[in-house]
Amino acid sequence: MPVLLLPTGKALTVRTAADAFLDSLTNPNTVRNYGIALGKTAEHLGEGRPLAAVADDEIGGALELLWGSSAVNTWNARRGAVLSWTGWCAERGYDGPAVPAWAKRLPPPDSDTPVRSKMAIDRLIARRDVHLREKTLWRMLYETCARSEEILDVNIEGLDLAGRRAPVKSKGAKPKVRRRGTVRADYVLETVFWDAGTARLLPRLLKGRTRGPVFVTHRRPGPGKMLSARDVCPDTGLARLSYGQARALLDQHTAHAGPGTGWDLHEYRHSGLTHLGEQGASELMLMAKSRHKKVENVRRYFKPSAAAIVDVTALLAPGDARR
Missing domain, CATH: 1.10.150 (DNA polymerase; domain 1)
Known part of the structure:
Protein backbone atom coordinates (compact mmCIF):
# COMPACT_ATOMS: atom_id res chain seq x y z
CA MET A 1 0.00 0.00 0.00
CA ARG A 92 -0.25 14.76 13.79
CA GLY A 93 1.25 18.16 14.38
CA TYR A 94 -0.21 19.91 11.33
CA ASP A 95 -0.85 23.61 11.74
CA GLY A 96 -4.53 24.27 11.27
CA PRO A 97 -7.80 25.51 12.75
CA ALA A 98 -10.13 23.97 15.32
CA VAL A 99 -13.91 24.00 15.58
CA PRO A 100 -14.68 27.07 17.71
CA ALA A 101 -16.47 26.69 21.02
CA TRP A 102 -19.46 28.70 19.82
CA ALA A 103 -20.21 26.11 17.11
CA LYS A 104 -21.71 23.78 19.69
CA ARG A 105 -23.24 20.37 19.31
CA LEU A 106 -27.01 20.70 19.59
CA PRO A 107 -29.14 18.47 21.85
CA PRO A 108 -31.22 15.92 19.93
CA PRO A 109 -34.82 17.04 19.36
CA ASP A 110 -37.75 15.40 21.06
CA SER A 111 -39.13 12.48 19.14
CA ASP A 112 -42.26 13.08 17.10
CA THR A 113 -43.37 9.48 17.67
CA PRO A 114 -46.81 9.53 19.33
CA VAL A 115 -47.10 8.24 22.90
CA ARG A 116 -50.12 5.97 23.28
CA SER A 117 -51.74 5.88 26.69
CA LYS A 118 -51.66 2.68 28.71
CA MET A 119 -55.45 2.57 28.53
CA ALA A 120 -55.42 2.81 24.73
CA ILE A 121 -52.87 0.00 24.50
CA ASP A 122 -54.84 -2.21 26.89
CA ARG A 123 -58.09 -1.62 25.01
CA LEU A 124 -56.54 -2.42 21.64
CA ILE A 125 -55.05 -5.68 22.90
CA ALA A 126 -58.33 -6.64 24.58
CA ARG A 127 -60.40 -6.32 21.40
CA ARG A 128 -62.11 -9.55 20.33
CA ASP A 129 -61.34 -9.05 16.64
CA VAL A 130 -57.57 -9.01 17.33
CA HIS A 131 -55.86 -12.39 16.87
CA LEU A 132 -53.89 -13.94 19.74
CA ARG A 133 -50.69 -13.60 17.72
CA GLU A 134 -51.07 -9.83 17.44
CA LYS A 135 -52.15 -9.51 21.09
CA THR A 136 -48.99 -11.32 22.19
CA LEU A 137 -46.68 -9.38 19.88
CA TRP A 138 -48.04 -5.97 20.88
CA ARG A 139 -48.01 -6.78 24.59
CA MET A 140 -44.47 -8.12 24.31
CA LEU A 141 -43.25 -5.03 22.44
CA TYR A 142 -44.75 -2.78 25.10
CA GLU A 143 -43.48 -4.68 28.14
CA THR A 144 -39.98 -5.37 26.81
CA CYS A 145 -39.55 -1.91 25.19
CA ALA A 146 -37.58 -3.80 22.55
CA ARG A 147 -37.24 -3.01 18.87
CA SER A 148 -39.76 -4.73 16.63
CA GLU A 149 -37.14 -6.56 14.57
CA GLU A 150 -35.57 -7.96 17.74
CA ILE A 151 -38.81 -9.49 19.01
CA LEU A 152 -39.87 -10.85 15.61
CA ASP A 153 -36.48 -12.57 15.34
CA VAL A 154 -36.86 -14.46 18.65
CA ASN A 155 -37.13 -18.26 18.48
CA ILE A 156 -38.91 -20.47 20.97
CA GLU A 157 -35.65 -22.16 21.96
CA GLY A 158 -34.41 -18.85 23.40
CA LEU A 159 -37.42 -18.16 25.60
CA ASP A 160 -37.06 -18.38 29.36
CA LEU A 161 -40.75 -18.53 30.25
CA ALA A 162 -40.13 -18.96 33.96
CA GLY A 163 -37.69 -16.06 34.11
CA ARG A 164 -39.77 -13.95 31.71
CA ARG A 165 -36.79 -13.10 29.54
CA ALA A 166 -35.17 -13.90 26.21
CA PRO A 167 -31.94 -13.06 24.36
CA VAL A 168 -32.26 -10.82 21.30
CA LYS A 169 -29.83 -9.92 18.56
CA SER A 170 -29.24 -6.19 18.83
CA LYS A 171 -27.30 -4.24 16.24
CA GLY A 172 -23.99 -3.02 17.68
CA ALA A 173 -22.85 0.57 17.65
CA LYS A 174 -20.07 0.07 15.11
CA PRO A 175 -20.17 -1.99 11.90
CA LYS A 176 -17.25 -4.26 11.12
CA VAL A 177 -15.44 -3.94 7.81
CA ARG A 178 -14.30 -7.05 6.00
CA ARG A 179 -11.00 -7.19 4.15
CA ARG A 180 -12.65 -6.78 0.77
CA GLY A 181 -14.32 -3.56 1.84
CA THR A 182 -17.84 -4.83 2.45
CA VAL A 183 -19.58 -3.88 5.67
CA ARG A 184 -21.08 -6.42 8.04
CA ALA A 185 -23.37 -5.35 10.85
CA ASP A 186 -21.97 -6.12 14.29
CA TYR A 187 -24.72 -7.86 16.29
CA VAL A 188 -24.57 -8.45 20.02
CA LEU A 189 -26.75 -10.64 22.22
CA GLU A 190 -28.73 -8.75 24.85
CA THR A 191 -31.58 -9.75 27.15
CA VAL A 192 -35.11 -8.35 27.21
CA PHE A 193 -37.62 -8.83 30.02
CA TRP A 194 -41.42 -8.94 30.05
CA ASP A 195 -44.14 -8.92 32.67
CA ALA A 196 -47.36 -10.74 33.54
CA GLY A 197 -49.32 -9.70 30.45
CA THR A 198 -46.86 -11.34 28.04
CA ALA A 199 -46.37 -14.25 30.45
CA ARG A 200 -50.09 -15.09 30.23
CA LEU A 201 -50.28 -14.86 26.44
CA LEU A 202 -47.09 -16.63 25.32
CA PRO A 203 -48.03 -20.21 26.39
CA ARG A 204 -51.39 -19.87 24.65
CA LEU A 205 -49.72 -18.69 21.47
CA LEU A 206 -47.12 -21.47 21.40
CA LYS A 207 -49.68 -24.29 21.94
CA GLY A 208 -46.98 -26.78 22.85
CA ARG A 209 -44.52 -25.78 20.11
CA THR A 210 -40.95 -26.08 21.37
CA ARG A 211 -38.87 -24.80 18.46
CA GLY A 212 -38.92 -22.39 15.56
CA PRO A 213 -40.02 -18.75 15.36
CA VAL A 214 -42.30 -17.44 18.09
CA PHE A 215 -44.37 -15.38 15.68
CA VAL A 216 -45.34 -17.14 12.45
CA THR A 217 -47.68 -16.55 9.55
CA HIS A 218 -51.06 -18.26 9.26
CA ARG A 219 -50.22 -19.76 5.86
CA ARG A 220 -47.27 -21.74 4.59
CA PRO A 221 -44.91 -19.92 2.20
CA GLY A 222 -45.34 -20.50 -1.51
CA PRO A 223 -43.10 -22.95 -3.39
CA GLY A 224 -41.04 -20.16 -4.94
CA LYS A 225 -40.12 -18.44 -1.67
CA MET A 226 -36.69 -19.35 -0.32
CA LEU A 227 -36.33 -19.19 3.47
CA SER A 228 -33.61 -20.28 5.85
CA ALA A 229 -34.35 -23.21 8.12
CA ARG A 230 -34.31 -20.89 11.14
CA ASP A 231 -37.18 -18.85 9.70
CA VAL A 232 -39.56 -21.79 9.30
CA CYS A 233 -41.34 -23.70 12.05
CA PRO A 234 -40.17 -27.33 11.70
CA ASP A 235 -43.46 -28.66 13.11
CA THR A 236 -46.02 -26.62 11.15
CA GLY A 237 -44.05 -25.39 8.13
CA LEU A 238 -45.19 -21.82 8.81
CA ALA A 239 -42.77 -18.98 8.13
CA ARG A 240 -41.57 -16.27 10.49
CA LEU A 241 -43.80 -13.21 10.57
CA SER A 242 -41.98 -10.37 8.81
CA TYR A 243 -41.74 -6.76 9.94
CA GLY A 244 -43.78 -5.61 6.97
CA GLN A 245 -46.57 -8.08 7.74
CA ALA A 246 -46.62 -7.12 11.42
CA ARG A 247 -46.72 -3.42 10.57
CA ALA A 248 -49.60 -3.94 8.12
CA LEU A 249 -51.59 -5.89 10.72
CA LEU A 250 -51.21 -3.12 13.30
CA ASP A 251 -52.21 -0.50 10.75
CA GLN A 252 -55.24 -2.59 9.79
CA HIS A 253 -56.55 -2.52 13.38
CA THR A 254 -55.73 1.12 14.15
CA ALA A 255 -56.14 3.04 10.87
CA HIS A 256 -58.68 5.85 11.18
CA ALA A 257 -58.51 7.49 7.74
CA GLY A 258 -57.46 4.78 5.33
CA PRO A 259 -54.37 2.54 5.03
CA GLY A 260 -51.18 3.97 6.47
CA THR A 261 -52.88 6.17 9.08
CA GLY A 262 -52.72 3.74 11.99
CA TRP A 263 -50.19 3.13 14.71
CA ASP A 264 -46.56 2.22 14.08
CA LEU A 265 -44.83 -0.71 15.78
CA HIS A 266 -42.15 1.59 17.22
CA GLU A 267 -44.83 3.36 19.23
CA TYR A 268 -44.97 0.45 21.68
CA ARG A 269 -41.29 0.85 22.56
CA HIS A 270 -41.60 4.63 22.68
CA SER A 271 -44.77 4.52 24.80
CA GLY A 272 -43.38 1.94 27.22
CA LEU A 273 -40.23 3.95 27.89
CA THR A 274 -42.21 7.17 28.24
CA HIS A 275 -44.56 5.57 30.77
CA LEU A 276 -41.59 4.30 32.78
CA GLY A 277 -40.09 7.78 32.75
CA GLU A 278 -43.37 9.29 33.89
CA GLN A 279 -43.42 6.86 36.82
CA GLY A 280 -40.02 8.08 37.97
CA ALA A 281 -37.64 5.50 36.53
CA SER A 282 -34.06 6.80 36.66
CA GLU A 283 -32.02 7.49 33.55
CA LEU A 284 -29.79 4.51 34.34
CA MET A 285 -32.78 2.19 34.62
CA LEU A 286 -34.21 3.53 31.36
CA MET A 287 -30.87 2.88 29.67
CA ALA A 288 -30.81 -0.65 31.06
CA LYS A 289 -34.36 -1.27 29.84
CA SER A 290 -34.01 0.31 26.41
CA ARG A 291 -30.34 -0.71 25.94
CA HIS A 292 -29.49 2.73 24.57
CA LYS A 293 -25.76 3.41 24.66
CA LYS A 294 -25.98 7.20 25.11
CA VAL A 295 -27.76 8.92 27.97
CA GLU A 296 -29.00 11.77 25.74
CA ASN A 297 -31.08 9.23 23.82
CA VAL A 298 -33.12 8.33 26.90
CA ARG A 299 -33.55 11.80 28.38
CA ARG A 300 -36.68 12.33 26.29
CA TYR A 301 -38.30 9.56 28.36
CA PHE A 302 -37.14 10.90 31.73
CA LYS A 303 -40.39 12.47 32.93
CA PRO A 304 -40.88 11.93 36.66
CA SER A 305 -44.44 12.11 37.97
CA ALA A 306 -45.66 14.98 40.15
CA ALA A 307 -45.62 12.66 43.18
CA ALA A 308 -41.97 11.78 42.54
CA ILE A 309 -41.06 15.47 42.33
CA VAL A 310 -42.92 16.14 45.60
CA ASP A 311 -40.92 13.38 47.30
CA VAL A 312 -37.65 14.84 46.03
CA THR A 313 -38.65 18.35 47.10
CA ALA A 314 -39.36 17.06 50.60
CA LEU A 315 -35.65 16.27 50.96
CA LEU A 316 -34.96 20.03 51.04
CA ALA A 317 -37.21 20.63 54.06
CA PRO A 318 -35.66 21.53 57.43
CA GLY A 319 -34.52 18.59 59.45
CA ASP A 320 -37.24 18.85 62.06
CA ALA A 321 -39.97 19.04 59.38
CA ARG A 322 -39.24 15.47 58.29
CA ARG A 323 -39.48 13.93 61.75
Whole structure:
Protein backbone atom coordinates (compact mmCIF):
# COMPACT_ATOMS: atom_id res chain seq x y z
CA MET A 1 0.00 0.00 0.00
CA PRO A 2 1.57 3.35 -1.04
CA VAL A 3 2.53 5.73 1.76
CA LEU A 4 1.25 9.29 1.41
CA LEU A 5 3.93 11.78 2.40
CA LEU A 6 2.32 15.01 3.53
CA PRO A 7 4.00 18.38 3.44
CA THR A 8 4.17 20.14 6.78
CA GLY A 9 3.24 23.57 8.04
CA LYS A 10 1.75 26.10 5.67
CA ALA A 11 2.43 23.96 2.58
CA LEU A 12 -0.39 21.61 3.63
CA THR A 13 -3.52 22.67 1.79
CA VAL A 14 -7.11 22.28 2.93
CA ARG A 15 -7.86 19.71 0.22
CA THR A 16 -4.69 17.68 0.88
CA ALA A 17 -5.44 17.54 4.60
CA ALA A 18 -9.04 16.48 3.97
CA ASP A 19 -8.00 13.73 1.51
CA ALA A 20 -5.34 12.43 3.90
CA PHE A 21 -7.86 12.23 6.73
CA LEU A 22 -10.42 10.41 4.59
CA ASP A 23 -7.72 7.97 3.41
CA SER A 24 -7.02 7.09 7.06
CA LEU A 25 -10.59 5.87 7.60
CA THR A 26 -11.45 2.20 7.09
CA ASN A 27 -15.23 2.19 7.25
CA PRO A 28 -16.68 2.95 3.79
CA ASN A 29 -19.90 4.33 5.31
CA THR A 30 -17.88 6.76 7.43
CA VAL A 31 -15.77 7.74 4.43
CA ARG A 32 -18.89 8.51 2.42
CA ASN A 33 -20.60 10.54 5.15
CA TYR A 34 -17.47 12.40 6.22
CA GLY A 35 -16.59 13.00 2.58
CA ILE A 36 -19.79 14.99 2.11
CA ALA A 37 -19.03 17.23 5.09
CA LEU A 38 -15.34 17.74 4.32
CA GLY A 39 -15.88 18.19 0.60
CA LYS A 40 -18.33 21.06 1.06
CA THR A 41 -16.30 22.58 3.89
CA ALA A 42 -13.07 22.49 1.88
CA GLU A 43 -14.81 24.00 -1.14
CA HIS A 44 -16.19 26.83 1.01
CA LEU A 45 -12.84 27.54 2.69
CA GLY A 46 -10.83 27.28 -0.53
CA GLU A 47 -9.31 23.91 -1.40
CA GLY A 48 -5.93 25.33 -2.38
CA ARG A 49 -5.48 27.52 0.71
CA PRO A 50 -2.81 26.59 3.25
CA LEU A 51 -4.50 24.83 6.13
CA ALA A 52 -2.52 26.91 8.61
CA ALA A 53 -4.03 30.10 7.18
CA VAL A 54 -7.59 29.07 8.09
CA ALA A 55 -8.92 30.61 11.31
CA ASP A 56 -11.11 28.87 13.84
CA ASP A 57 -14.00 31.24 13.20
CA GLU A 58 -13.81 30.43 9.50
CA ILE A 59 -14.50 26.79 10.33
CA GLY A 60 -17.44 27.82 12.49
CA GLY A 61 -18.68 30.18 9.82
CA ALA A 62 -18.55 27.47 7.18
CA LEU A 63 -20.54 25.12 9.37
CA GLU A 64 -23.09 27.80 10.13
CA LEU A 65 -23.48 28.80 6.48
CA LEU A 66 -23.66 25.25 5.12
CA TRP A 67 -25.76 23.53 7.79
CA GLY A 68 -26.93 26.19 10.26
CA SER A 69 -30.52 25.86 9.07
CA SER A 70 -30.46 22.07 8.70
CA ALA A 71 -32.02 19.54 11.03
CA VAL A 72 -30.31 19.06 14.38
CA ASN A 73 -29.06 15.57 13.50
CA THR A 74 -27.59 16.84 10.23
CA TRP A 75 -25.83 19.72 11.98
CA ASN A 76 -24.38 17.38 14.61
CA ALA A 77 -23.22 14.88 11.99
CA ARG A 78 -21.49 17.48 9.80
CA ARG A 79 -19.97 19.24 12.79
CA GLY A 80 -18.73 15.90 14.14
CA ALA A 81 -17.04 15.09 10.82
CA VAL A 82 -15.23 18.43 10.70
CA LEU A 83 -14.31 18.11 14.38
CA SER A 84 -12.77 14.68 13.75
CA TRP A 85 -10.83 16.07 10.80
CA THR A 86 -9.36 19.06 12.67
CA GLY A 87 -8.57 16.86 15.67
CA TRP A 88 -6.79 14.34 13.43
CA CYS A 89 -4.65 17.13 11.93
CA ALA A 90 -3.77 18.50 15.36
CA GLU A 91 -2.74 15.05 16.66
CA ARG A 92 -0.25 14.76 13.79
CA GLY A 93 1.25 18.16 14.38
CA TYR A 94 -0.21 19.91 11.33
CA ASP A 95 -0.85 23.61 11.74
CA GLY A 96 -4.53 24.27 11.27
CA PRO A 97 -7.80 25.51 12.75
CA ALA A 98 -10.13 23.97 15.32
CA VAL A 99 -13.91 24.00 15.58
CA PRO A 100 -14.68 27.07 17.71
CA ALA A 101 -16.47 26.69 21.02
CA TRP A 102 -19.46 28.70 19.82
CA ALA A 103 -20.21 26.11 17.11
CA LYS A 104 -21.71 23.78 19.69
CA ARG A 105 -23.24 20.37 19.31
CA LEU A 106 -27.01 20.70 19.59
CA PRO A 107 -29.14 18.47 21.85
CA PRO A 108 -31.22 15.92 19.93
CA PRO A 109 -34.82 17.04 19.36
CA ASP A 110 -37.75 15.40 21.06
CA SER A 111 -39.13 12.48 19.14
CA ASP A 112 -42.26 13.08 17.10
CA THR A 113 -43.37 9.48 17.67
CA PRO A 114 -46.81 9.53 19.33
CA VAL A 115 -47.10 8.24 22.90
CA ARG A 116 -50.12 5.97 23.28
CA SER A 117 -51.74 5.88 26.69
CA LYS A 118 -51.66 2.68 28.71
CA MET A 119 -55.45 2.57 28.53
CA ALA A 120 -55.42 2.81 24.73
CA ILE A 121 -52.87 0.00 24.50
CA ASP A 122 -54.84 -2.21 26.89
CA ARG A 123 -58.09 -1.62 25.01
CA LEU A 124 -56.54 -2.42 21.64
CA ILE A 125 -55.05 -5.68 22.90
CA ALA A 126 -58.33 -6.64 24.58
CA ARG A 127 -60.40 -6.32 21.40
CA ARG A 128 -62.11 -9.55 20.33
CA ASP A 129 -61.34 -9.05 16.64
CA VAL A 130 -57.57 -9.01 17.33
CA HIS A 131 -55.86 -12.39 16.87
CA LEU A 132 -53.89 -13.94 19.74
CA ARG A 133 -50.69 -13.60 17.72
CA GLU A 134 -51.07 -9.83 17.44
CA LYS A 135 -52.15 -9.51 21.09
CA THR A 136 -48.99 -11.32 22.19
CA LEU A 137 -46.68 -9.38 19.88
CA TRP A 138 -48.04 -5.97 20.88
CA ARG A 139 -48.01 -6.78 24.59
CA MET A 140 -44.47 -8.12 24.31
CA LEU A 141 -43.25 -5.03 22.44
CA TYR A 142 -44.75 -2.78 25.10
CA GLU A 143 -43.48 -4.68 28.14
CA THR A 144 -39.98 -5.37 26.81
CA CYS A 145 -39.55 -1.91 25.19
CA ALA A 146 -37.58 -3.80 22.55
CA ARG A 147 -37.24 -3.01 18.87
CA SER A 148 -39.76 -4.73 16.63
CA GLU A 149 -37.14 -6.56 14.57
CA GLU A 150 -35.57 -7.96 17.74
CA ILE A 151 -38.81 -9.49 19.01
CA LEU A 152 -39.87 -10.85 15.61
CA ASP A 153 -36.48 -12.57 15.34
CA VAL A 154 -36.86 -14.46 18.65
CA ASN A 155 -37.13 -18.26 18.48
CA ILE A 156 -38.91 -20.47 20.97
CA GLU A 157 -35.65 -22.16 21.96
CA GLY A 158 -34.41 -18.85 23.40
CA LEU A 159 -37.42 -18.16 25.60
CA ASP A 160 -37.06 -18.38 29.36
CA LEU A 161 -40.75 -18.53 30.25
CA ALA A 162 -40.13 -18.96 33.96
CA GLY A 163 -37.69 -16.06 34.11
CA ARG A 164 -39.77 -13.95 31.71
CA ARG A 165 -36.79 -13.10 29.54
CA ALA A 166 -35.17 -13.90 26.21
CA PRO A 167 -31.94 -13.06 24.36
CA VAL A 168 -32.26 -10.82 21.30
CA LYS A 169 -29.83 -9.92 18.56
CA SER A 170 -29.24 -6.19 18.83
CA LYS A 171 -27.30 -4.24 16.24
CA GLY A 172 -23.99 -3.02 17.68
CA ALA A 173 -22.85 0.57 17.65
CA LYS A 174 -20.07 0.07 15.11
CA PRO A 175 -20.17 -1.99 11.90
CA LYS A 176 -17.25 -4.26 11.12
CA VAL A 177 -15.44 -3.94 7.81
CA ARG A 178 -14.30 -7.05 6.00
CA ARG A 179 -11.00 -7.19 4.15
CA ARG A 180 -12.65 -6.78 0.77
CA GLY A 181 -14.32 -3.56 1.84
CA THR A 182 -17.84 -4.83 2.45
CA VAL A 183 -19.58 -3.88 5.67
CA ARG A 184 -21.08 -6.42 8.04
CA ALA A 185 -23.37 -5.35 10.85
CA ASP A 186 -21.97 -6.12 14.29
CA TYR A 187 -24.72 -7.86 16.29
CA VAL A 188 -24.57 -8.45 20.02
CA LEU A 189 -26.75 -10.64 22.22
CA GLU A 190 -28.73 -8.75 24.85
CA THR A 191 -31.58 -9.75 27.15
CA VAL A 192 -35.11 -8.35 27.21
CA PHE A 193 -37.62 -8.83 30.02
CA TRP A 194 -41.42 -8.94 30.05
CA ASP A 195 -44.14 -8.92 32.67
CA ALA A 196 -47.36 -10.74 33.54
CA GLY A 197 -49.32 -9.70 30.45
CA THR A 198 -46.86 -11.34 28.04
CA ALA A 199 -46.37 -14.25 30.45
CA ARG A 200 -50.09 -15.09 30.23
CA LEU A 201 -50.28 -14.86 26.44
CA LEU A 202 -47.09 -16.63 25.32
CA PRO A 203 -48.03 -20.21 26.39
CA ARG A 204 -51.39 -19.87 24.65
CA LEU A 205 -49.72 -18.69 21.47
CA LEU A 206 -47.12 -21.47 21.40
CA LYS A 207 -49.68 -24.29 21.94
CA GLY A 208 -46.98 -26.78 22.85
CA ARG A 209 -44.52 -25.78 20.11
CA THR A 210 -40.95 -26.08 21.37
CA ARG A 211 -38.87 -24.80 18.46
CA GLY A 212 -38.92 -22.39 15.56
CA PRO A 213 -40.02 -18.75 15.36
CA VAL A 214 -42.30 -17.44 18.09
CA PHE A 215 -44.37 -15.38 15.68
CA VAL A 216 -45.34 -17.14 12.45
CA THR A 217 -47.68 -16.55 9.55
CA HIS A 218 -51.06 -18.26 9.26
CA ARG A 219 -50.22 -19.76 5.86
CA ARG A 220 -47.27 -21.74 4.59
CA PRO A 221 -44.91 -19.92 2.20
CA GLY A 222 -45.34 -20.50 -1.51
CA PRO A 223 -43.10 -22.95 -3.39
CA GLY A 224 -41.04 -20.16 -4.94
CA LYS A 225 -40.12 -18.44 -1.67
CA MET A 226 -36.69 -19.35 -0.32
CA LEU A 227 -36.33 -19.19 3.47
CA SER A 228 -33.61 -20.28 5.85
CA ALA A 229 -34.35 -23.21 8.12
CA ARG A 230 -34.31 -20.89 11.14
CA ASP A 231 -37.18 -18.85 9.70
CA VAL A 232 -39.56 -21.79 9.30
CA CYS A 233 -41.34 -23.70 12.05
CA PRO A 234 -40.17 -27.33 11.70
CA ASP A 235 -43.46 -28.66 13.11
CA THR A 236 -46.02 -26.62 11.15
CA GLY A 237 -44.05 -25.39 8.13
CA LEU A 238 -45.19 -21.82 8.81
CA ALA A 239 -42.77 -18.98 8.13
CA ARG A 240 -41.57 -16.27 10.49
CA LEU A 241 -43.80 -13.21 10.57
CA SER A 242 -41.98 -10.37 8.81
CA TYR A 243 -41.74 -6.76 9.94
CA GLY A 244 -43.78 -5.61 6.97
CA GLN A 245 -46.57 -8.08 7.74
CA ALA A 246 -46.62 -7.12 11.42
CA ARG A 247 -46.72 -3.42 10.57
CA ALA A 248 -49.60 -3.94 8.12
CA LEU A 249 -51.59 -5.89 10.72
CA LEU A 250 -51.21 -3.12 13.30
CA ASP A 251 -52.21 -0.50 10.75
CA GLN A 252 -55.24 -2.59 9.79
CA HIS A 253 -56.55 -2.52 13.38
CA THR A 254 -55.73 1.12 14.15
CA ALA A 255 -56.14 3.04 10.87
CA HIS A 256 -58.68 5.85 11.18
CA ALA A 257 -58.51 7.49 7.74
CA GLY A 258 -57.46 4.78 5.33
CA PRO A 259 -54.37 2.54 5.03
CA GLY A 260 -51.18 3.97 6.47
CA THR A 261 -52.88 6.17 9.08
CA GLY A 262 -52.72 3.74 11.99
CA TRP A 263 -50.19 3.13 14.71
CA ASP A 264 -46.56 2.22 14.08
CA LEU A 265 -44.83 -0.71 15.78
CA HIS A 266 -42.15 1.59 17.22
CA GLU A 267 -44.83 3.36 19.23
CA TYR A 268 -44.97 0.45 21.68
CA ARG A 269 -41.29 0.85 22.56
CA HIS A 270 -41.60 4.63 22.68
CA SER A 271 -44.77 4.52 24.80
CA GLY A 272 -43.38 1.94 27.22
CA LEU A 273 -40.23 3.95 27.89
CA THR A 274 -42.21 7.17 28.24
CA HIS A 275 -44.56 5.57 30.77
CA LEU A 276 -41.59 4.30 32.78
CA GLY A 277 -40.09 7.78 32.75
CA GLU A 278 -43.37 9.29 33.89
CA GLN A 279 -43.42 6.86 36.82
CA GLY A 280 -40.02 8.08 37.97
CA ALA A 281 -37.64 5.50 36.53
CA SER A 282 -34.06 6.80 36.66
CA GLU A 283 -32.02 7.49 33.55
CA LEU A 284 -29.79 4.51 34.34
CA MET A 285 -32.78 2.19 34.62
CA LEU A 286 -34.21 3.53 31.36
CA MET A 287 -30.87 2.88 29.67
CA ALA A 288 -30.81 -0.65 31.06
CA LYS A 289 -34.36 -1.27 29.84
CA SER A 290 -34.01 0.31 26.41
CA ARG A 291 -30.34 -0.71 25.94
CA HIS A 292 -29.49 2.73 24.57
CA LYS A 293 -25.76 3.41 24.66
CA LYS A 294 -25.98 7.20 25.11
CA VAL A 295 -27.76 8.92 27.97
CA GLU A 296 -29.00 11.77 25.74
CA ASN A 297 -31.08 9.23 23.82
CA VAL A 298 -33.12 8.33 26.90
CA ARG A 299 -33.55 11.80 28.38
CA ARG A 300 -36.68 12.33 26.29
CA TYR A 301 -38.30 9.56 28.36
CA PHE A 302 -37.14 10.90 31.73
CA LYS A 303 -40.39 12.47 32.93
CA PRO A 304 -40.88 11.93 36.66
CA SER A 305 -44.44 12.11 37.97
CA ALA A 306 -45.66 14.98 40.15
CA ALA A 307 -45.62 12.66 43.18
CA ALA A 308 -41.97 11.78 42.54
CA ILE A 309 -41.06 15.47 42.33
CA VAL A 310 -42.92 16.14 45.60
CA ASP A 311 -40.92 13.38 47.30
CA VAL A 312 -37.65 14.84 46.03
CA THR A 313 -38.65 18.35 47.10
CA ALA A 314 -39.36 17.06 50.60
CA LEU A 315 -35.65 16.27 50.96
CA LEU A 316 -34.96 20.03 51.04
CA ALA A 317 -37.21 20.63 54.06
CA PRO A 318 -35.66 21.53 57.43
CA GLY A 319 -34.52 18.59 59.45
CA ASP A 320 -37.24 18.85 62.06
CA ALA A 321 -39.97 19.04 59.38
CA ARG A 322 -39.24 15.47 58.29
CA ARG A 323 -39.48 13.93 61.75
